[in-house]
Amino acid sequence: MIEAKQTGAQEPVAASPDRPAVIARAFGALPDRSSCLALLRAIADETCTPGPIAPRQPLALYGAGNLGRLARDHLRTVGEDFALVVDRNAEALAASGEWTGTRLVHPDAVDFGTKARAMLAVSIVTSPYAPLEAALAAAGWRDIVPFYDVAESFRDRHPLSNGWFADPFSDDDVQSIGAVLSAWDDDLSRAHHLQFIAWRRLRQEWSFDGAPVTIDDRFFIPQILDVLRPDERFLDAGAHHGSVTVRFIAETDGQFASILAVEPDGQSRTVLEQTLGGLTSDQRSRITVRDALLDSERRTVRFHDGLGYASQISPTGTSERATQTLDGLGAAPSFVKLHLEGGELAALKGAIATLRKYRPIIAATVYHDADGIQATPAWLMDNLDGYRFLFRLHSWCGTGAVVYAIPEERR
Incomplete structure (x- = not known):
């Protein structure tokens, strides 16, 4: 089986006092048909069962781009308040008029008291989550969550489903998923499929050398x-x-x-x-x-x-x-x-x-x-x-x- 690389990085700081940080695993090679099945079995053998995260107040959003706007509209639809939105382009966004009535703050302008009290829902998926979570924790934020994991707690009122969690895999599941992994046309597909499965089943962030996540070519690879x-x-x-x-x-x-x-x-x-x-x-x-x-x-x-x-x-x-x-x-x-x-x-x-x-x-x-x-x-x-x-x-x-x-x- 392909082993995760030893990066020398420190253990991640907890995302909250009650919830561990997202584990990041980096692999030095693309998985072939044999090694991908071993990695799938490793995922299936994990016993952790992550689930939706109920929001708590005060609630803040990190990121005011496309997903930030969706998060804002989602929270308003389900009747959940939020205190502020944190974004490095806060000044320009405030001037644009898109966020009228919302408190927009640059990360450097957030006081430590707010960082200690607030739940920070990260509404960014265009870059890896684990390094961002670690940087925010190092900056003093005490409770950091992916926005979609919060949204999942409102599924009875809103159908947004991007935060779903995969149930544990049975042996039959492993066999069926393994057949799909083996049928992909290239090892890059196997790497991305495993990365997808690891997040959905374990909330672990996997990456493979030679398998970059490309943001700008969706549907037109x-x-x-x-x-x-x-x-x-x-x-x-x-x-x-x-x-x-x-x-x-x-x-x-x-x-x-x-x-x-x-x-x-x-x-x-x-x-x-x-x-x-x-x-x-x-x-x-x-x-x-x-x-x-x-x-x-x-x-x-x-x-x-x-x-x-x-x-x-x-x-x-x-x-x-x-x-x-x-x-x-x-x-x-x-x-x-x-x-x-x-x-x-x-x-x-x-x-x-x-x-x-x-x-x-x-x-x-x-x-x-x-x-x-x-x-x-x-x-x-x-x-x-x-x-x-x-x-x-x-x-x-x-x-x-x-x-x-x-x-x-x-x-």
């Missing part, structure tokens, strides 16, 4: 860009505000046949239309926007809308919606992107005829629920012949995980 053609028919399911559609147009230099942007949330769809309005008339004429809630079958479900990119099928929803299958859309995609807040596997099942007929490239997020550990990649591997499969992480704290499926004929 080199292996995808290498096989794109000038006549792609792109299906953007979970289009949100249109950033991925715009990125696709940029990556193809505007050379594409058509785009079908699917977004079920009304507020997000309004912004999506505004985004598309900034394109050239020729580009806009090749894009269709659809209001569709994708699922494995047609049925009536509760939909929690108005949550931005967290809007989704959920028992917490107050509206009822009829779902559709991707097969029922009548599309003929050559590239399918799915980002459906945990609905990806159901949408894939409702797309089986389309996938087999048109054999598109597929890029599906898998970090919103436990299906991402084994069920979603296994379904793709079992149902799509002649594909190669990759797993990539595009952010930290068990988020940003995407499974890529590329037809062999695209090599």
Whole structure:
């Protein structure tokens, strides 16, 4: 088995008096098919059972970027107060008007009394968590938690699920997960998949030499860009505000046949239309926007809308919606992107005829629920012949995980 590197670093300071700091493990080589199974067994043999963290007051947020704004809106939705937001760009953010009514503070301006009393929820996933936690502890913060672990304690009121915890693995689980690990097309996929599993099961932060977490190429990794053609028919399911559609147009230099942007949330769809309005008339004429809630079958479900990119099928929803299958859309995609807040596997099942007929490239997020550990990649591997499969992480704290499926004929 690949052994963790000896870094010479000191033992991490506790994240709180009652909770140990996140353990970081660095490995000096990528795991091959043999060593990845031994590492999976090591994860399965661990007995720790981390779980959601209930917030306490005073509560502070660290980070006012995209996740910080989501954290702010989430806490307001569930009725949880927070005292301040800490960010190195506090002055500029305050002047922007986005945080009106919120106390924004530079880290150096927070007094030690506040650091001793407050729970600090870290709302940053674009860099490793463990070093940040250690630096904050060294600066005097006494109670440091990942924001998503706090959000998980509100699942009865809000469907945001990025902080889920994996249950202990049975021997059958280890066998099934191991089969997926062995089937990835490269060792980088095995490294990222293990990193994802270690966070979800143990809240340990693993890293492997040669397996960087790349933030800026989600859905458009080199292996995808290498096989794109000038006549792609792109299906953007979970289009949100249109950033991925715009990125696709940029990556193809505007050379594409058509785009079908699917977004079920009304507020997000309004912004999506505004985004598309900034394109050239020729580009806009090749894009269709659809209001569709994708699922494995047609049925009536509760939909929690108005949550931005967290809007989704959920028992917490107050509206009822009829779902559709991707097969029922009548599309003929050559590239399918799915980002459906945990609905990806159901949408894939409702797309089986389309996938087999048109054999598109597929890029599906898998970090919103436990299906991402084994069920979603296994379904793709079992149902799509002649594909190669990759797993990539595009952010930290068990988020940003995407499974890529590329037809062999695209090599």
